[in-house]
Every structure is written in structure tokens, then in C-alpha cells.
Amino acid sequence: MTEMPTRRLLLVHAHPDDESINNGATMARYAAEGAHVTLVTCTLGERGEVIPPELAHLTGPALGQHRRRELAAAMAELGVQDFRLLGGAGRYSDSGMMGLPDNDDPACFWQADVDEAAAHLVEVIREVRPQVLVTYDDNGGYGHPDHIQAHRVAMRAAELSAESGRPIPKVYWNRAPRSVVEQSFARLREDLPGLPFAKAADVDDVPGVVADERITTAVDGTAHAAAKAAAMRAHATQITVSGPYFVLSNELAQPILTTEYYELVRGERASGERNSDEWETDLFAGVEELS
Numbered sequence: 692m693t694e695m696p697t698r699r700l701l702l703v704h705a706h707p708d709d710e711s712i713n714n715g716a717t718m719a720r721y722a723a724e725g726a727h728v729t730l731v732t733c734t735l736g737e738r739g740e741v742i743p744p745e746l747a748h749l750t751g752p753a754l755g756q757h758r759r760r761e762l763a764a765a766m767a768e769l770g771v772q773d774f775r776l777l778g779g780a781g782r783y784s785d786s787g788m789m790g791l792p793d794n795d796d797p798a799c800f801w802q803a804d805v806d807e808a809a810a811h812l813v814e815v816i817r818e819v820r821p822q823v824l825v826t827y828d829d830n831g832g833y834g835h836p837d838h839i840q841a842h843r844v845a846m847r848a849a850e851l852s853a854e855s856g857r858p859i860p861k862v863y864w865n866r867a868p869r870s871v872v873e874q875s876f877a878r879l880r881e882d883l884p885g886l887p888f889a890k891a892a893d894v895d896d897v898p899g900v901v902a903d904e905r906i907t908t909a910v911d912g913t914a915h916a917a918a919k920a921a922a923m924r925a926h927a928t929q930i931t932v933s934g935p936y937f938v939l940s941n942e943l944a945q946p947i948l949t950t951e952y953y954e955l956v957r958g959e960r961a962s963g964e965r966n967s968d969e970w971e972t973d974l975f976a977g978v979e980e981l982s
């Protein structure tokens with residue numbers, strides 16, 4: 692059995708595309724640096740809207756299988772080889788946007804038993820033994836049921852791991868500092884006339900936007916900007932990219948962030964001081980001393 696790399700990162704996401712949007716630069720950077728990056732995706736996004744007209748016929752399981760191929764293509768762009776579906780392909784289906792009757796589908800992730808779903812994730816944690824876990828905040832970033840459930844399952848799995856004597860040293864939520872997002876949108880509004888997009892989204896449309904003070908960690912992935920954009924392009928049913936900007940099927944332009952931001956919610960900041968002005972610059976900072 693080949694020796695696992697010293698540094699091991701586990702990310703838990705709701706649909707194919709979330710990993711590239713939220714963490715594409717971080718994943719590419721750590722994979723390039725030799726860390727073991729494991730992605731667990733909870734559904735195949737079977738209820739997603741489809742952007743390209745020539746693919747508009749794809750719905751349900753056929754869309755899910757297509758998005759599974761998009762995910763594999765995106766992982767190739769990021770250099771990530773370990774990517775899995777929670778409980779195996781098709782175990783949990785896309786729940787649709789909050790409030791829709793789709794949310795009541797017994798097979799959808801929103802209806803999943805959290806402990807049962809977390810047990811599938813604990814199996815991955817026991818195998819990979821990650822020092823760092825990344826997931827969404829308790830609102831799933833923007834209130835989508837699958838994102839909220841992914842948060843609940845990831846945090847429950849971290850709790851179960853700790854209870855069994857295998858705590859994950861550091862747990863982070865995806866975040867975006869309001870000042871950085873506001874500056875990015877100011878540039879976007881200036882550039883908008885030259886883009887193939889008609890409208891800009893609002894700052895608060897960006898998942899996980901919080902006051903700068905909530906941010907603990909900024910991972911500079913600028914060197915991997917091209918890989919992140921290519922990974923987002925690979926999710927062609929969901930994302931259209933133009934330069935440093937993208938739209939989802941709602942056609943509202945957003946900036947592609949290549950420094951990606953996090954809030955440490957379990958474990959100790961490397962500096963050992965909470966609320967210090969200095970942001971961590973490495974998710975693994977201090978881990979060696981911890982594990």
C-alpha cells in the first residue's frame with residue numbers, strides 16, 4: 692500500500708461545480724504541492740438547470756451522469772485524483788432549491804438521515820485521516836438545502852470522528868470577506884460593458900460573505916487561477932466563464948476569486964491567538980504540532 696502524503700485535505704460539497712467555485716484554487720495549489728486532496732460530493736446535481744441549449748435535453752439521472760463526467764474533467768484540471776460520491780453514485784439525489792416540492796423527494800439529500808449519511812463520510816475519514824476538513828457554514832453558504840445538509844453531515848462526521856478518538860485537527864467553513872468581495876464587484880461593474888454578461892450579481896449573492904473579522908485564513912491560489920477557471924469551465928452545464936468572471940444559469944456575473952477564504956471553526960489557529968489581525972495563509976498551518 693502506497694504511503695499517504697503527510698498533508699491530507701478533505702472537502703465536502705453538495706453538487707458537482709461547488710468544489711471548483713469555492714475551492715478550485717486551493718485544491719489545485721495543495722495538489723501541486725503534493726498534499727493528498729480528497730473531494731466528497733453528496734449529490735450528482737440531477738435537478739440543475741442546463742445552460743448550453745444543445746444540452747437542454749439533459750434532466751434527472753441523465754443530467755446527473757453528465758455532471759459526473761463534468762466533475763471528472765474538472766478534477767483533471769485541478770490535478771485532484773481522489774474524488775468520491777457520498778455513499779456511492781446515486782445514493783443521495785439533488786434536492787432542488789429551498790422551498791420546492793423537490794425537497795420532499797424521499798431519495799433526495801435533504802431527506803437523508805444525517806447520522807446515516809455521516810457514517811458514509813466517517814468511512815472516508817477513517818481511510819484518509821485528513822488533518823483539514825473544509826465544508827460550508829450552517830446556512831450552506833446561500834441556503835440551498837443540499838449545501839445545508841452537506842454542512843450538517845460534514846460537521847456530524849467530524850464530531851463522530853472526535854468521539855472515536857480520531858479528531859480532525861482543523862475544520863474550516865468556506866467564507867468570503869465583505870471588503871474583498873465589494874472591491875471585486877466594483878471592478879466587475881467597470882468591466883461589465885466589455886463582458887458577454889448583461890448584469891452583475893449583488894455582493895450578498897456570493898455564498899458565505901461575512902465581515903472581514905470572521906475570516907481566519909486566506910489561501911493565495913493566484914498561481915492556479917488558470918486551473919480554477921478551466922475547472923469551472925468543465926462544469927459547462929452550470930457555469931459560463933469569461934476572463935476573471937463567471938455566471939451560473941441565472942446569468943448574474945460574479946468575480947472568480949483566486950485567493951480563497953476560510954473561517955476556522957474547530958482547532959487552533961496557527962498563531963495561537965484568536966482574532967489576531969494576521970490571517971493564516973495555509974490551512975495546514977500548525978497541524979504538524981497538532982497531530
Ligand SMILES: CC(=O)N[C@H]1[C@@H](O[C@@H]2[C@H](O)[C@H](O)[C@@H](O)[C@H](O)[C@H]2O)O[C@H](CO)[C@@H](O)[C@@H]1O
Pocket residue numbers: 706707708709736737738739740785786787788835929939940941942
Ligand atoms: C452553485 C449551486 O449550488 N448550484 C446548484 C443550484 O443551481 C442554481 C439553481 O438552478 C437556480 O434556480 C438558478 O437560478 C441558479 O443559477 C443555479 O446555480 O441548484 C440546483 C438544483 O438543486 C443544483 O443542481 C445546482 O448545482
Ligand SMILES: [Zn+2]
Pocket residue numbers: 705706709835838
Ligand atoms: Zn451546489
